Amino acid sequence: MNLLTIVLQQAGAGADYSFLIMMVAIFAIMYFFMIRPQNKKRKEIENFRKGLEVGQSVVTAGGIYGKIKEIEDGTVIVEIASGVKIKVDKNSIYADAQAQAQSQAK
Structure with missing residues (x-):
């Protein structure tokens, strides 16, 4: 011990x-x-x-691809199909859809 x-x-x-x-x-x-x-x-x-702009292709946090149609104060109107628009919070937009598609192709 x-x-x-x-x-x-x-x-x-x-x-x-x-x-x-x-x-x-x-x-x-x-x-x-x-x-x-x-x-x-x-x-x-x-x-x-x-730097979001109208006409830019984006991906939301839920994985929805679309194009920005309008930018309001804290929200964004995204067109996900012809004539189908959704209103999402600006903080739920995570990526540029075109840049993400290019990075996945590599």
């Missing part, structure tokens, strides 16, 4: 700084591989939504 106590005390004494260094390293890894790319993608989507 005494030998086990001595070994555990010695291991615990030097572990203070190594634990701190390991926690900082884990946070840095999480920042560069998770948080930073998500923020970058969010900014790209925000810029895309600010």
Whole structure:
């Protein structure tokens, strides 16, 4: 029992700084591989939504493809078929349909 106590005390004494260094390293890894790319993608989507134009082909959050017919304050009128228009929230538009189709073709 005494030998086990001595070994555990010695291991615990030097572990203070190594634990701190390991926690900082884990946070840095999480920042560069998770948080930073998500923020970058969010900014790209925000810029895309600010640049929406009438006649642009888009994809909604529900996967509906259509063309923008009108842009109102916080909503967008999207024509999904000839004569069929739906009103969607501007925040539910996620992608340019033509760019997405080109990226899927590759």
